[in-house]
Amino acid sequence: MKTYRVLIDCQDEKGLVYKISKVFFENEFNIEKNDEFVDSENNKFFMRSVVKGKLEKEELQKKLQEVLPKDANIKVIVPQKKKIVIMATKESHVLGDILIRHFDGELAAEIVAVISNYDVLRPLVEKFGIDYFHVPHTDLGRSEHEEKILALLEMFEHIDYIVLAKYMRILTPNFVQKYENKIINIHHSFLPAFIGANPYKQAYDRGVKIIGATAHFVNNNLDEGPIIAQDVIPVDHSFSWQQMRKAGRDVEKVVLARALNLAIEDRIFVYANKTVIF
Amino acid sequence: MKTYRVLIDCQDEKGLVYKISKVFFENEFNIEKNDEFVDSENNKFFMRSVVKGKLEKEELQKKLQEVLPKDANIKVIVPQKKKIVIMATKESHVLGDILIRHFDGELAAEIVAVISNYDVLRPLVEKFGIDYFHVPHTDLGRSEHEEKILALLEMFEHIDYIVLAKYMRILTPNFVQKYENKIINIHHSFLPAFIGANPYKQAYDRGVKIIGATAHFVNNNLDEGPIIAQDVIPVDHSFSWQQMRKAGRDVEKVVLARALNLAIEDRIFVYANKTVIF
Amino acid sequence: MKTYRVLIDCQDEKGLVYKISKVFFENEFNIEKNDEFVDSENNKFFMRSVVKGKLEKEELQKKLQEVLPKDANIKVIVPQKKKIVIMATKESHVLGDILIRHFDGELAAEIVAVISNYDVLRPLVEKFGIDYFHVPHTDLGRSEHEEKILALLEMFEHIDYIVLAKYMRILTPNFVQKYENKIINIHHSFLPAFIGANPYKQAYDRGVKIIGATAHFVNNNLDEGPIIAQDVIPVDHSFSWQQMRKAGRDVEKVVLARALNLAIEDRIFVYANKTVIF
Amino acid sequence: MKTYRVLIDCQDEKGLVYKISKVFFENEFNIEKNDEFVDSENNKFFMRSVVKGKLEKEELQKKLQEVLPKDANIKVIVPQKKKIVIMATKESHVLGDILIRHFDGELAAEIVAVISNYDVLRPLVEKFGIDYFHVPHTDLGRSEHEEKILALLEMFEHIDYIVLAKYMRILTPNFVQKYENKIINIHHSFLPAFIGANPYKQAYDRGVKIIGATAHFVNNNLDEGPIIAQDVIPVDHSFSWQQMRKAGRDVEKVVLARALNLAIEDRIFVYANKTVIF
Known part of the structure; x- marks a missing residue:
């Protein structure tokens, strides 16, 4: 089991939480912590999740990219000493x-x-x-x-x-x-x-x-x-x-x-x- | 368009965010604010969403009940003066x-x-x-x-x-x-x-x-x-x-x-x- | 017995506290609260005392003036509703x-x-x-x-x-x-x-x-x-x-x-x- | 010139500030900082002064003792590394x-x-x-x-x-x-x-x-x-x-x-x- 910190920001649109949590669910990730924020003035979506699962980092990144807007910034980070x-x-x-x-x-x-x-x-x-x-x-x-x-x-x-x-x-x-x-x-x-x-x-x-x-x-x-x-x-x-x-x-x-x-x-x-x- | 405050708490299990956000997405609700917390010591899940959509309150309540555990507390609240x-x-x-x-x-x-x-x-x-x-x-x-x-x-x-x-x-x-x-x-x-x-x-x-x-x-x-x-x-x-x-x-x-x-x-x-x- | 708030500020010099407290003592005032501060950068002395005694306000003011530098600001205030x-x-x-x-x-x-x-x-x-x-x-x-x-x-x-x-x-x-x-x-x-x-x-x-x-x-x-x-x-x-x-x-x-x-x-x-x- | 921290506490009575500041004034001490407090519930007087002058520590202590009540706690402290x-x-x-x-x-x-x-x-x-x-x-x-x-x-x-x-x-x-x-x-x-x-x-x-x-x-x-x-x-x-x-x-x-x-x-x-x- 691997733990990742997933940081996503992009233009806000309907269904982002659904699409992201679907990727986590279908790939059997456990969500340990989840925070979202929508800057409604700038129509901007931010989400940070700490998830635990078996998928490789690159695969998770790819699967998230497939469901998210093209301009989305997606970071899948392995927690390690900075x-x-x-x-x-x-x-x-x-x-x-x-x-x-x-x-x-x-x-x-x-x-x-x-x-x-x-x-x-x-x-x-x-x-x-x-x-x-x-x-x-x-x-x-x-x-x-x-x-x-x-x-x-x-x-x-x-x-x-x-x-x-x-x-x-x-x-x-x-x-x-x-x-x-x-x-x-x-x-x-x-x-x-x-x-x-x-x-x-x-x-x-x-x-x-x-x-x-x-x-x-x-x-x-x-x-x-x-x-x-x-x-x-x-x-x-x-x-x-x-x-x-x-x-x-x-x-x-x-x-x-x-x-x-x-x-x-x-x-x-x-x-x-x-x-x-x- | 109606605005609801949705408060859910239940035993934690995989896929709760996915299931809830799926109900919102498929019924064309916009999520304006969303907060979750998992008390990992007691394995307890809490979520509060502010959503906007067309569904009647009772229908939204019912659809959430269908996907959530039986013991879940689900409150769909119309914001009004207390x-x-x-x-x-x-x-x-x-x-x-x-x-x-x-x-x-x-x-x-x-x-x-x-x-x-x-x-x-x-x-x-x-x-x-x-x-x-x-x-x-x-x-x-x-x-x-x-x-x-x-x-x-x-x-x-x-x-x-x-x-x-x-x-x-x-x-x-x-x-x-x-x-x-x-x-x-x-x-x-x-x-x-x-x-x-x-x-x-x-x-x-x-x-x-x-x-x-x-x-x-x-x-x-x-x-x-x-x-x-x-x-x-x-x-x-x-x-x-x-x-x-x-x-x-x-x-x-x-x-x-x-x-x-x-x-x-x-x-x-x-x-x-x-x-x-x- | 009358209560006064006495506010004094002037150039700092040796003996100010002594001279002021002497006036209070010799005129049988009780000091209920006393605060002093010297701004050493500007050589400026500040003192606020709450005192209780029998002297009239004007007399106390006069007696303080006699012992303090000419440029001293001396306020003897009767506490009352502003x-x-x-x-x-x-x-x-x-x-x-x-x-x-x-x-x-x-x-x-x-x-x-x-x-x-x-x-x-x-x-x-x-x-x-x-x-x-x-x-x-x-x-x-x-x-x-x-x-x-x-x-x-x-x-x-x-x-x-x-x-x-x-x-x-x-x-x-x-x-x-x-x-x-x-x-x-x-x-x-x-x-x-x-x-x-x-x-x-x-x-x-x-x-x-x-x-x-x-x-x-x-x-x-x-x-x-x-x-x-x-x-x-x-x-x-x-x-x-x-x-x-x-x-x-x-x-x-x-x-x-x-x-x-x-x-x-x-x-x-x-x-x-x-x-x-x- | 020596600097002392003088800490005094005793039963409150009229004229304490006067008597103490008199000792400082007559022995040519400069008061750099002065704080007093009277606990009126317990009729207890506290004073801390930072003073600068020529007198030896023991002499200052003695002169303060002469004017203060017998039960007064008087500490004349030379500031030095604790x-x-x-x-x-x-x-x-x-x-x-x-x-x-x-x-x-x-x-x-x-x-x-x-x-x-x-x-x-x-x-x-x-x-x-x-x-x-x-x-x-x-x-x-x-x-x-x-x-x-x-x-x-x-x-x-x-x-x-x-x-x-x-x-x-x-x-x-x-x-x-x-x-x-x-x-x-x-x-x-x-x-x-x-x-x-x-x-x-x-x-x-x-x-x-x-x-x-x-x-x-x-x-x-x-x-x-x-x-x-x-x-x-x-x-x-x-x-x-x-x-x-x-x-x-x-x-x-x-x-x-x-x-x-x-x-x-x-x-x-x-x-x-x-x-x-x-």
Whole structure:
């Protein structure tokens, strides 16, 4: 018996659930979990099923294709450890949190490597026996620096997700396009408030009573990619912006971990710069 | 074209989604919303669909019965205003909140009557043109008092839900059985903490840092019925228990309204003293 | 014995707490509650005390002035019901919530009047025996319309706060200046995200996972006045923007009520476009 | 110039703030932060000040004693790294989180040692260069086992706090008395709900819609010590109790870290089995 995660999205039309569940039923699959959503504004259908059966992955894919519209996106995924690369700069709290979760067995993922433009985080990373690559950006243009990172990334057999764990450099469109909807960033504000640099200082100056963090896929516009997860905590006048930053760390860690787990479990659809999450 | 809410629960078995969606498809129903859940521990299947089509309600019910197991609970519901009765005592904040929501058109419900063991809330209720029945409990045993309320309730043609909006008397098993899973109570604590009287005083004495409220269906054990909704707010040492009570009011109001809306929209299954909510 | 709320703010210097508490001690005041804050970035001192004693208000004020820097703001306030005017347009949920809280005795305030540019909310307001003034804006320029409202406001003996309960017109600088730090608005987003019109639509389009509301004093820049209170609730892809708006209502109501209570209890300092709240 | 944290609690009486601030003023201390609270029910006064001045610690203590009631508790504390011992069993998520926070410089503390009744966590702890002591309980009575741990603890020069990071054994009164208000435990439920074993299973069985965690000082009654911090997250019917446990981990980590930081910063008073926290 094999378990598959089946992700389908296409234009909505009558009978989709019937046709899909018929394929499962006639091929003796057991449905363990099933979620659907119709975006009625855009007439778009989304479905994610976890099914158990005997059919080979390719056969199930083919049988679904036969009953579904031609433009349907159909993914039949064998649940297995995702391969992720983490990019960081100097701050250790988010990276450290991922390393501990990974050590703890909480993430169904293999951390292939950590890449940083500084060498500061090496001791932390190597404690956990994970490869650390220092790619300094000194004296390099943005593209030159990225070329070196891209070359490194291409050395790895397969990468499911790149996690920006407080990587403090802006990626170029060239980089982003190569890993579309595969780069997850944690932004230290409740987006779209406080886009850009030092959001805690911005939040402090504005006198907000709540601060937050946002995990999102990276696209070409800084901090404007599809949002995966957000959370907030209360603050008040007694917080300096440095204290806000300290308080915000816990939210950053928790929100990024939540987003990463959703990605790892193949629970996210990206559509119209938004996410549908089951 | 008619819209129905279809609620089905039964023992889980292979092909349920297929069989149900086949009925919808072959009878040209459009599925507008669809939610399923399998309680794998108890091997129990739950499904709620909102569908649009031409078939009469009774026919759809029959066709579903033909394909589903004999023990399946199948409800085909025409969305229409629910009829609710509110029971209260002397406190006005929860009752007032429901009256304003009702006035505001937020609740898809008709308030048939408000019943109270005091006459205190009459002026508030009558402002909104709603019938107020004062059923005093003075000099009456619990059952005698309830008999009077039950007689009153039976005068109304139909009651979907009885909402206890800070009704401060305990209902007898006799009363509860007559309206099984139809009586919604708001308890002013985060159950199961602080069961019983004056939970804010209990919370204060225990020195908790969070207080909450719980909306639940009423069963024979005080404060132990199936939970529908809960929420909390932070407190600290500077709160007296009276201030906790004041702060808690907002949570009580919001949680009860949320639970009431879920009930009105037929989104709750009750099973094993718990709720499945879509 | 009289109770006073004493609010002091001035440049910070050594000995302020000593000098203030000496005045209280030597004049046999009991301190029931005491809060201080020093904004060390701006070297600014804030203190709010609730004290009980025999001295007349003016005498206490004078004695505090004698020991404090010349530029100190010193308010000695006798706790009494604040006089508030509510301005609204057509939506009833926030207004209704305030009316019920007022009826319930939760607000230490007298609602002097409700003013609206439509006549829609009159039946609701008059249920509670409160004066309703319809000041239509049809065929009037913004200033002309405001002149009529201002003339009305001046008829009332005293106004502590003007509450904008979903008043959907932008106030001119002329109006705002007349009631500086006395106009409280509820904005239906987590500011500074989604400034301006239809924030729920903006939030939906951006695909956020949390929506919120912000109560703030009104200044000349739309939605940029000092923030008093904020709160949020989670949403997901299944929410249309209309459903976000419905879900957001509860947050709007609770946040505005929280801000209004803080103002009524003289717990807010406004400084540098921010609030210090004790 | 020296910085002190001054913590005072005593029976309330007139003039306490005056007398204390007089000592600060006359000895040329600058008050950087000041918090007071009067528990009017118990007529009890609490004050915490952060002050900067030239006086030696012992002199300041003496001068405060001279003006305060005899029964006053006065602590003049020099801010310095606290010495903490962590006790754990087999689970790594809470321990790992503390180790990363410590590595990250977030905790103003030195981790003197980690003690466990198993040897499982040694590799994790030794990555961070921290001493790990395995004190097996096999074939030992509870007291015998604790004697071994106590002997170990006494070897360390000084211990400010013992942190139970998912230490799964109940401590005896003998142990607890030796470290009164110095042992911080994380309980994986929103106390007082679900006292005792496997609270996630209990929460699942009860069908709650929110789960939480509680950090508290340990006293002789299991899970009944003074609460320091609590937080919650929403769950629903789709969570198995194992998923609740997984979801709860993040709350456990954040709540324990928050409590530990409060303790380390000397911000907690314990009184009447409750905490006053500034």
